[in-house]
Amino acid sequence: MDAIILQILNGLDKGSAYAMIALGLTLIFGTLGVVNFAHGALFMLGAFCAVTLQRLLSLSYTVEDPTQKDFLGNPLKVDTPYIVSWFGDSAGNAILNWSVPLAILFAIPVMLLIGYVMERGLIKHFYKRPHADQILVTFGLAIVIQEIVKYFYGANPIPTPAPDVFRGSVDFGVMIGFAPNEIIYPYWRLVYFFFSAAIIGAVFAFLRFTTFGMVVRAGMADRETVGLLGINIDKRFTIMFGIAAAVAGLAGVMYAPINSPNYHMGMDFLVLSFVVVVVGGMGSLPGAVLAGFLLGVLESFASMNEIKSVLPGIDQIIIYLVAIIILLTRPRGLMGRRGVMEE
Amino acid sequence: MLGLSKKDTTFLLIVIFLTLATPILLQPFPEGSPLAQFNAGYPDLMQRFAIYGIFAIGFNILFGLTGYLSFGHAAFLGVGSYSVVWMYKLLSYNVLPGLILAIITSALFALLIGYVSLRRSGIYFSILTLAFAQMSFNLAYSVLTPLTNGETGLQVYTDDPQVLMSAGAPTSPHLFGIVMNESTKIDVNGWQFTFSNGYYFCAIIAIVVFYLSLRIFRSPFGIMLRAIKTNQTRMSYTGLNARPYTLAAFVISGMYAGLAGGLLAAMDPLAGAERMQWTASGEVVLMTILGGAGTLMGPVLGAGFIKYFENIFSKINDTILHSWFSALPDGLEDAVVFMLHPFIGKGWNLTLGLLFMLVVIFLPGGLIEGGTRIWNLVTGKSRKTRSIVKDSEHQPKPPVHVN
Numbered sequence: 001m002d003a004i005i006l007q008i009l010n011g012l013d014k015g016s017a018y019a020m021i022a023l024g025l026t027l028i029f030g031t032l033g034v035v036n037f038a039h040g041a042l043f044m045l046g047a048f049c050a051v052t053l054q055r056l057l058s059l060s061y062t063v064e065d066p067t068q069k070d071f072l073g074n075p076l077k078v079d080t081p082y083i084v085s086w087f088g089d090s091a092g093n094a095i096l097n098w099s100v101p102l103a104i105l106f107a108i109p110v111m112l113l114i115g116y117v118m119e120r121g122l123i124k125h126f127y128k129r130p131h132a133d134q135i136l137v138t139f140g141l142a143i144v145i146q147e148i149v150k151y152f153y154g155a156n157p158i159p160t161p162a163p164d165v166f167r168g169s170v171d172f173g174v175m176i177g178f179a180p181n182e183i184i185y186p187y188w189r190l191v192y193f194f195f196s197a198a199i200i201g202a203v204f205a206f207l208r209f210t211t212f213g214m215v216v217r218a219g220m221a222d223r224e225t226v227g228l229l230g231i232n233i234d235k236r237f238t239i240m241f242g243i244a245a246a247v248a249g250l251a252g253v254m255y256a257p258i259n260s261p262n263y264h265m266g267m268d269f270l271v272l273s274f275v276v277v278v279v280g281g282m283g284s285l286p287g288a289v290l291a292g293f294l295l296g297v298l299e300s301f302a303s304m305n306e307i308k309s310v311l312p313g314i315d316q317i318i319i320y321l322v323a324i325i326i327l328l329t330r331p332r333g334l335m336g337r338r339g340v341m342e343e
Numbered sequence: 344m345l346g347l348s349k350k351d352t353t354f355l356l357i358v359i360f361l362t363l364a365t366p367i368l369l370q371p372f373p374e375g376s377p378l379a380q381f382n383a384g385y386p387d388l389m390q391r392f393a394i395y396g397i398f399a400i401g402f403n404i405l406f407g408l409t410g411y412l413s414f415g416h417a418a419f420l421g422v423g424s425y426s427v428v429w430m431y432k433l434l435s436y437n438v439l440p441g442l443i444l445a446i447i448t449s450a451l452f453a454l455l456i457g458y459v460s461l462r463r464s465g466i467y468f469s470i471l472t473l474a475f476a477q478m479s480f481n482l483a484y485s486v487l488t489p490l491t492n493g494e495t496g497l498q499v500y501t502d503d504p505q506v507l508m509s510a511g512a513p514t515s516p517h518l519f520g521i522v523m524n525e526s527t528k529i530d531v532n533g534w535q536f537t538f539s540n541g542y543y544f545c546a547i548i549a550i551v552v553f554y555l556s557l558r559i560f561r562s563p564f565g566i567m568l569r570a571i572k573t574n575q576t577r578m579s580y581t582g583l584n585a586r587p588y589t590l591a592a593f594v595i596s597g598m599y600a601g602l603a604g605g606l607l608a609a610m611d612p613l614a615g616a617e618r619m620q621w622t623a624s625g626e627v628v629l630m631t632i633l634g635g636a637g638t639l640m641g642p643v644l645g646a647g648f649i650k651y652f653e654n655i656f657s658k659i660n661d662t663i664l665h666s667w668f669s670a671l672p673d674g675l676e677d678a679v680v681f682m683l684h685p686f687i688g689k690g691w692n693l694t695l696g697l698l699f700m701l702v703v704i705f706l707p708g709g710l711i712e713g714g715t716r717i718w719n720l721v722t723g724k725s726r727k728t729r730s731i732v733k734d735s736e737h738q739p740k741p742p743v744h745v746n
Contacts, residue, residue, distance in 0.1 A: 035466055122704075125704065131465055131466050132410070132412045133703060133707065135412065135469065136628070136699075136703045137700055137703040137704060139625065139628075139699075140696050140697075140699040140700035140703060141696070141700060142696075143693075143696030143699070144693060144696035144700065146696075147690065147692045147693035147696060148685075148693065151685050151693065267622070271473060274473070275474060278467065282466075312485075313481075313482055313486030313487075316481035316482060317478045317482060320475070320477055320481075323470070323471075323474050324459065324471060324474055324475070327463060327470075327471055328462060328463075331463060331467070
């Protein structure tokens with residue numbers, strides 16, 4: 001039992017990332033009808049927002065401290081971040097320490113802007129082109145974004161630690177009535193899961209309970225009629241693209257402490273996220289979220305030693321295998337509607 | 344000749360001439376001149392042209408003719424390479440058994456993947472092929488290590504059986520004694536030409552498969568494939584089942600990819616799983632689109648273009664840039680070099696990505712369409728005769744709904 005709960009927990013953090021990226025992909029596909037291969041790159045850009053903010057905050061100047069001497073007897077040179085000198089020791093260091101959560105505030109406007117520019121500058125011209133062209137141009141864009149990031153940040157992963165409070169692990173088993181030390185789970189992954197649940201909930205609430213969301217939903221169902229009612233639906237869809245980009249970006253920001261960001265992390269997630277979207281049902285928002293968590297958990301179960309010893313290598317291919325089976329037996333995915341993109 | 348029309352025969356003869364004369368044509372600058380770095384006439388690069396040309400020609404039979412965009416063709420490339428190296432290990436360094444096995448295994452593999460993937464079309468087909476290729480890649484790295492030697496890559500060791508290996512046989516890939524990486528160098532007052540066995544072996548195979556693809560393009564089968572691309576629904580209304588045709592195209596293009604993979608291992612007796620990764624599949628898509636999907640020469644041009652500029656761009660560095668722009672005033676020179684710096688050397692992929700985007704946006708027909716446009720501009724032909732641009736309005740589009 002405890003092993004099962006542990007595997008479910010282990011699958012949740014990856015599942016959260018899949019769910020958030022797949023949600024954005026589905027939003028874009030549902031509103032604009034565009035298959036966005038650059039969505040993984042947006043996830044990666046989010047993670048690099050965290051890196052950038054961390055670097056900006058830790059910009060520092062060097063002062064010579066005459067009270068201390070280094071081993072040669074010269075005055076010791078001390079690097080002091082500007083933040084620390086502006087806000088004082090405790091506040092400054094706290095800000096530095098909390099750079100990843102702070103990066104959320106930094107990433108939202110940045111990613112919204114990137115999404116807006118991407119849609120207006122490029123995707124807009126591809127509505128009427130075949131899906132293959134959309135895949136190709138966004139694939140090209142993904143390469144370009146990836147290479148630009150590589151140019152500025154190098155090819156190596158950049159460690160981006162979580163705040164000290166969230167380091168270490170929580171003894172999760174005790175909370176739900178198991179013996180101590182049976183289910184140990186890193187704090188940050190728990191945070192990541194709750195964060196993604198909040199974001200996904202917020203997106204759904206936004207679509208369900210606001211006028212804006214209502215119009216967008218109406219536009220997804222019948223774009224032309226909404227346009228005929230005198231509503232500028234294109235503008236709202238552009239904003240939805242920005243929101244989808246921001247969701248992917250936030251997924252990336254919070255993922256940075258789990259896996260040190262590198263320039264190709266987006267591509268790794270993209271392939272899997274597409275599989276998730278297909279399994280969930282192209283165009284179904286709840287389907288994308290459900291499939292994201294489901295596949296994340298499934299992947300973690302497949303990597304249990306008990307299962308690996310029976311079916312070696314299953315952990316490497318389980319997601320693809322599930323996708324192939326789903327596509328062949330139930331082409332519209334788990335929650336896709338009949339007749340939507342079945343062929 | 345050979346069942347081709349007069350026009351096609353001339354075309355084929357030109358292609359044969361160009362392919363055979365490549366070592367001379369790609370060496371336009373004398374050795375030691377400052378422009379010698381733009382020469383491409385060395386064996387390794389020319390072999391790459393031929394091999395990736397074969398790969399792209401094969402991919403074009405699927406994508407160019409039927410419009411099915413496969414994102415998993417690198418899997419066949421990898422399978423081909425592994426087959427050849429296994430034949431080196433078991434029999435001898437003769438490449439022929441390996442290449443035959445490579446074609447057979449990749450055909451079987453393509454039959455399996457194609458049979459499953461072709462049940463769906465459009466984006467689902469792309470994702471299915473992508474999933475299969477990633478599965479093969481992941482398996483090659485993990486469970487199939489006895490077959491693929493995992494991360495190290497498959498290579499020939501001294502304790503391998505090599506049952507057909509005779510005493511005096513060469514210890515690198517060869518064809519009945521003709522060693523692949525041997526070459527003859529000829530010096531003609533300053534110009535140096537390298538005629539390598541490996542290149543001519545690849546080139547002859549490339550010509551043969553190009554001829555085959557020409558025949559396929561002109562055959563009723565090829566026309567059927569184009570019909571699938573144009574309007575599959577209408578085709579099925581006329582009582583034709585499209586799937587056997589698409590499956591045949593898929594298997595053929597898989598065999599081309601397997602052959603290309605085998606030739607890669609004939610160049611260098613190594614096979615690694617990274618050849619199967621989806622970025623490698625993306626590369627062949629880039630080549631085909633860049634050159635012009637659905638045209639005969641396009642994919643080959645695209646493959647040559649990408650491989651040539653990959654090589655050239657990776658060699659250029661800031662010092663070379665400074666020497667080019669030394670005529671400019673100092674400040675401007677530094678500015679220009681600074682601007683160009685991200686695109687050269689290691690930045691080649693950035694250039695490639697940008698170029699690819701530009702081609703997809705402005706020139707969906709690739710280099711071939713660009714060439715035709717310029718030709719029409721020069722000869723002053725009317726716009727009407729220009730090749731017809733793809734008409735997306737007349738392709739069936741499913742409605743989009745979200746709940």
